[in-house]
Amino acid sequence: MYYGKSPEKHTVSKLPQKLTPLRSPHRGMINIMPLQAGGILTDAAREALTEFGDGYSVCDFCSGDLSDITIPPVRQFVREVLPPFLGCEVAAVTYGARDGMFMVMHSLAKPGDSVIVDGNRHYTTAVAAERTELEVIEGPHSGYPEFRINVDEYEPLIERHKPRLIVLTYPDGKYGNLPDARRLGEIAQHYDIPYVLNAAYAVGRMPVRMDALGADFIIGSGHKSMASAGPSGVLGMRKKWEELVLRKSKAHGNKEVECLGCTLRGVPLVTLMASFPQVEERVGHWDEQVSKAQWFSAELEKLGFRQLGEKPHRHDLLAFETPMFYDISKRVRDRGYFLYKELKTRGIWGLQPGMTRTVKVSTFAADKEQLAFVVDSFRAILGKYG
Amino acid sequence: MYYGKSPEKHTVSKLPQKLTPLRSPHRGMINIMPLQAGGILTDAAREALTEFGDGYSVCDFCSGDLSDITIPPVRQFVREVLPPFLGCEVAAVTYGARDGMFMVMHSLAKPGDSVIVDGNRHYTTAVAAERTELEVIEGPHSGYPEFRINVDEYEPLIERHKPRLIVLTYPDGKYGNLPDARRLGEIAQHYDIPYVLNAAYAVGRMPVRMDALGADFIIGSGHKSMASAGPSGVLGMRKKWEELVLRKSKAHGNKEVECLGCTLRGVPLVTLMASFPQVEERVGHWDEQVSKAQWFSAELEKLGFRQLGEKPHRHDLLAFETPMFYDISKRVRDRGYFLYKELKTRGIWGLQPGMTRTVKVSTFAADKEQLAFVVDSFRAILGKYG
Numbered sequence: 001m002y003y004g005k006s007p008e009k010h011t012v013s014k015l016p017q018k019l020t021p022l023r024s025p026h027r028g029m030i031n032i033m034p035l036q037a038g039g040i041l042t043d044a045a046r047e048a049l050t051e052f053g054d055g056y057s058v059c060d061f062c063s064g065d066l067s068d069i070t071i072p073p074v075r076q077f078v079r080e081v082l083p084p085f086l087g088c089e090v091a092a093v094t095y096g097a098r099d100g101m102f103m104v105m106h107s108l109a110k111p112g113d114s115v116i117v118d119g120n121r122h123y124t125t126a127v128a129a130e131r132t133e134l135e136v137i138e139g140p141h142s143g144y145p146e147f148r149i150n151v152d153e154y155e156p157l158i159e160r161h162k163p164r165l166i167v168l169t170y171p172d173g174k175y176g177n178l179p180d181a182r183r184l185g186e187i188a189q190h191y192d193i194p195y196v197l198n199a200a201y202a203v204g205r206m207p208v209r210m211d212a213l214g215a216d217f218i219i220g221s222g223h224k225s226m227a228s229a230g231p232s233g234v235l236g237m238r239k240k241w242e243e244l245v246l247r248k249s250k251a252h253g254n255k256e257v258e259c260l261g262c263t264l265r266g267v268p269l270v271t272l273m274a275s276f277p278q279v280e281e282r283v284g285h286w287d288e289q290v291s292k293a294q295w296f297s298a299e300l301e302k303l304g305f306r307q308l309g310e311k312p313h314r315h316d317l318l319a320f321e322t323p324m325f326y327d328i329s330k331r332v333r334d335r336g337y338f339l340y341k342e343l344k345t346r347g348i349w350g351l352q353p354g355m356t357r358t359v360k361v362s363t364f365a366a367d368k369e370q371l372a373f374v375v376d377s378f379r380a381i382l383g384k385y386g
Numbered sequence: 387m388y389y390g391k392s393p394e395k396h397t398v399s400k401l402p403q404k405l406t407p408l409r410s411p412h413r414g415m416i417n418i419m420p421l422q423a424g425g426i427l428t429d430a431a432r433e434a435l436t437e438f439g440d441g442y443s444v445c446d447f448c449s450g451d452l453s454d455i456t457i458p459p460v461r462q463f464v465r466e467v468l469p470p471f472l473g474c475e476v477a478a479v480t481y482g483a484r485d486g487m488f489m490v491m492h493s494l495a496k497p498g499d500s501v502i503v504d505g506n507r508h509y510t511t512a513v514a515a516e517r518t519e520l521e522v523i524e525g526p527h528s529g530y531p532e533f534r535i536n537v538d539e540y541e542p543l544i545e546r547h548k549p550r551l552i553v554l555t556y557p558d559g560k561y562g563n564l565p566d567a568r569r570l571g572e573i574a575q576h577y578d579i580p581y582v583l584n585a586a587y588a589v590g591r592m593p594v595r596m597d598a599l600g601a602d603f604i605i606g607s608g609h610k611s612m613a614s615a616g617p618s619g620v621l622g623m624r625k626k627w628e629e630l631v632l633r634k635s636k637a638h639g640n641k642e643v644e645c646l647g648c649t650l651r652g653v654p655l656v657t658l659m660a661s662f663p664q665v666e667e668r669v670g671h672w673d674e675q676v677s678k679a680q681w682f683s684a685e686l687e688k689l690g691f692r693q694l695g696e697k698p699h700r701h702d703l704l705a706f707e708t709p710m711f712y713d714i715s716k717r718v719r720d721r722g723y724f725l726y727k728e729l730k731t732r733g734i735w736g737l738q739p740g741m742t743r744t745v746k747v748s749t750f751a752a753d754k755e756q757l758a759f760v761v762d763s764f765r766a767i768l769g770k771y772g
Contacts, residue, residue: 039441046439053435053657055425055609055616061739095481095617098646106517124647126637131492131644136637223441223652230441230652231481231617251512251522258517260484261510266609266616267653271439353447 030370033350034173034317037362038205038225041271045227048274052267059265064254066262067092077273085280086218087209088236092246092256093264093272097200097221098124100235103258104196104217105132105165107245113164116157118149118179120172125198137161145308145321147172149179151187158191168215169198170208174360175309176201176293176317185214194241200224201317203234204279205364206286210236217241222268227275232268289316292371293363299375303382308358316364325356328385339381346377416756419736420559420703423748424591424611427657431613434660438653445651450640452648453478463659471666472604473595474622478632478642479650479658483586483607484510486621489644490582490603491518491551493631499550502543504535504565506558511584523547531694531707533558535565537573544577554601555584556594560746561695562587562679562703571600580627586610587703589620590665591750592672596622603627608654613661618654675702678757679749685761689768694744702750711742714771725767732763 031037041049052058052072061071067078074093082091094100101124109115111133117125119141129136137157142148154166166188171178181197188195196217202208203220204227210218222232237245246256255261264272293316297307300320308319329336336354343351351359363371417423427435438444438458447457453464460479468477480486487510495501497519503511505527515522523543528534540552552574557564567583574581582603588594589606590613596604608618623631632642641647650658679702683693686706694705715722722740729737737745749757 033442035442035445036440041439041441046436049435049439049653050432053427053432053615054422055427055607055612055614055618056419056421057616059421095649096651102646123635123638123641127635127641127643127646130635130637131646221441226441228441229439230443231650231654232441232652249509249513249516251516252509255509255513257513260488260517261513263481264617265482266618267435268617 029344029347029349030374031349031365032361032363032374034360034362035224036350037316037365038201038227039221039223039230040227040365041229042227042275042278044278045229045271045275048270049229049267052270056265057267058269066259066265072270072273074269074273077276081276082234082236086203086220086234086236087211087213088218089239090237090242090246092235092259093269094233094235094259095231095263096223096233097122097198097219098128098233099231099263100217100219100233101125101167101196101198102128102131103235103245104194104219104237105129105134107247107258108194108241109134109164114161115165115167116154116161116163117167118151118169118172120147120149120174120177121167121169122173122198122200125167125169134164135161137163145306146177146310147175147308148177148310151180151184154184154187155191158187158193163193165194165196167196167198171201171315171317173201173317175319176313176315177310178314181213181215188216189214200233201315205283205289205316207283210238222272226272226279228272229268232264232272234272289364290314292316292368293318295368296361296363296371296375299372300378303375303378305378316362317360318363319358319360322356322359324382324386325359329356332385338385342381342384343377346373348374348377415730415733415735416760417735417751418747418749418760420746420748421610422736423702423751424587424613425609425616426613426751427615428613428661428664430664431615431657431661434656435615435653438656442651443653444655452645452651458656458659460655460659463662467662468620468622472589472606472620472622473597473599474604475625476628476632477620477622478645479655480619480621480645481617481649482609482619483508483584483605484514484619485617485649486603486605486619487511487553487582487584488514488517489621489631490580490605490623491515491520493633493644494580494627495520495550500547501551501553502540502547502549503553504537504555504558506533506535506560506563507553507555508559508584508586511553511555520550521547523549531692532563532696533561533694534563534696537566537570540570540573541577544573544579549579551580551582553582553584556599557587557701557703559587559703561705562699562701563696564700567599567601574602575600586619587701591669591675591702593669596624603631608658612658612665614658615654618650618658620658675750676700678702678754679704681754682747682749682757682761685758686764689761689764691764702748703746704749705744705746708742708745710768710772711745715742718771724771728767728770729763732759734760734763 114135116137170181194216197215200221204225218236220234222228223230249255305320332338340353500521502523580602583601586607590611604622606620608614609616635641691706718724726739
């Protein structure tokens with residue numbers, strides 16, 4: 001026999017036979033975790049999940065190109081539904097925002113090229129650039145407490161560094177700031193530099209169209225903001241970039257090189273598709289999300305916390321300085337974990353365990369009543385230890 | 387407002403509200419599709435699927451490194467369970483075999499380097515090499531009807547091309563041939579060339595250990611062979627390659643550059659983990675799988691078909707020349723689709739619609755009784771049109 005004979009017996013795995021008991025407890029809790037609030041599945045996605053769970057399930061009727069599959073309607077989703085939603089001419093599905101970012105950088109730039117990014121960029125932007133061996137030029141933000149990005153500051157950087165690409169994070173994941181993406185589109189067009197909008201926290205939450213902002217690429221995340229299982233994402237682009245970013249293999253003419261043939265061959269893609277009608281609908285209610293976030297921010301400031309990032313705030317991602325919680329953490333047995341535990345006891349999920357100096361939340365998934373309960377809980381915890 | 391105002395109203399999606407009716411019909415059918423037979427979820431995985439469906443669900447307790455998460459036990463899976471199973475020193479989870487292949491090529495080789503691959507390599511090997519801008523040198527196979535790979539033929543190619551890497555597909559996906567991977571390990575060590583084993587159809591089906599075969603890397607596929615939802619995969623390597631392939635970011639010291647920080651942040655990872663105990667167990671029954679495949683091959687040859695690839699066959703992936711089906715297709719209304727339809731009517735799933743000249747099947751998921759029914763069905767179809 002030519003297959004590998006084990007020099008030692010195969011170890012019997014000590015993994016728990018079931019993982020389920022580990023997660024179910026927080027089903028039904030109020031979820032304010034920034035990473036998770038936009039990725040909670042719709043009922044339609046939950047159904048699709050069990051139907052398409054088996055490996056290679058979307059490939060039942062594939063004839064060689066993922067984006068040509070008609071059952072399930074991947075072709076329709078990628079070619080007809082996503083482009084008008086993203087305001088782009090050509091769309092593709094990806095494993096996630098970071099993977100879309102790498103596809104763009106890897107196609108357009110070569111090692112040694114530079115890329116200008118905003119000072120609030122996600123870490124994956126830097127890592128994708130590092131994987132492509134690009135020099136990252138980081139623009140400034142305005143610093144504490146608003147950390148604003150002034151896109152006009154890209155101009156001197158563009159003139160000095162002649163970048164191959166510019167990237168804007170819209171909004172950033174730390175403060176939920178929304179810089180003037182449209183103005184940066186004008187700057188990008190003026191200098192003729194391809195402009196990538198990292199909209200992982202925008203696409204699927206709020207109205208955002210690449211064409212309206214003058215971007216060349218728009219990047220979205222299924223698991224972050226499109227009510228989808230992970231890993232999943234979307235990438236939109238101008239038609240002029242299709243030949244480069246979605247170039248076909250020389251050896252295998254129907255396979256896209258940057259997709260390694262195909263990307264989302266499985267359940268995350270069908271959850272993305274199954275949730276899409278509701279995601280499209282919820283985007284239309286963005287104004288309500290913004291007012292909910294502003295209300296929540298005001299309530300927390302009444303408790304003595306300070307909201308970081310832009311004010312008035314225009315996104316559900318919110319960061320607060322919470323020095324009173326930090327003071328408590330120094331004198332209680334659970335140290336920094338007391339806050340996480342207090343909230344979990346109250347049915348509130350999503351604060352980073354151990355974190356008390358600043359708290360980062362999303363008001364996206366919770367309704368006003370639930371958020372009022374969160375505010376009351378913060379007040380009660382302050383009172384309990386105060 | 388700075389967010390994009392839609393120049394036109396958001397289109398209302400025409401996607402079906404539910405995708406579920408599209409797939410459920412073939413639940414319970416006999417699945418002989420080569421792509422799917424090893425990726426059917428276990429019951430444990432099916433439970434994990436619904437628990438961890440929400441986006442970023444594995445990140446409940448992440449403190450910055452996917453492979454350090456203890457709830458669910460990702461750390462244990464990646465660090466303790468996978469290495470002895472794969473016979474490697476260091477393991478990582480990936481989006482799939484192709485992504486593991488790209489990670490290795492992109493880390494080790496630079497544009498213009500060459501890589502020697504076998505003549506039966508999967509298309510993704512060529513596409514991953516193209517994405518890395520490598521020159522692909524393809525070794526020969528023995529041609530019709532066995533298409534054997536003689537690994538000794540790597541030697542002159544290595545001497546001529548001084549490749550940065552050599553790749554062996556074990557088994558290949560077309561014929562299910564298992565070349566002498568161990569002998570190639572000796573050759574690789576003699577020439578000191580890193581040796582990548584693409585074991586997408588081996589890991590999770592049959593016993594295969596990287597160390598026993600003398601490879602530097604082993605690549606597996608969750609959705610192809612580990613009873614997992616897709617996209618998912620595993621990558622094992624010698625410790626000496628960890629610093630290169632799993633190098634950490636300079637800017638973000640706990641993030642792996644080739645993983646863009648992290649890979650499988652969602653449901654495919656938990657299905658991979660949940661199925662693992664049963665996958666490990668089934669590997670121990672590989673001899674039964676081989677005898678089932680050999681029996682099936684013999685039965686189909688009795689019907690007048692010819693098995694392609696190695697004989698006696700040592701893998702569940704099987705290809706047959708079926709000229710009688712092709713003859714029928716030329717004179718029936720459904721043309722090439724008649725065979726797919728006839729089988730579907732009989733509850734048999736997985737033949738490529740339209741394909742009649744050769745058929746490719748896997749005997750992995752079906753039991754002997756079901757396979758006997760497949761044989762009877764082939765015979766009945768021949769009789770019906772004969």
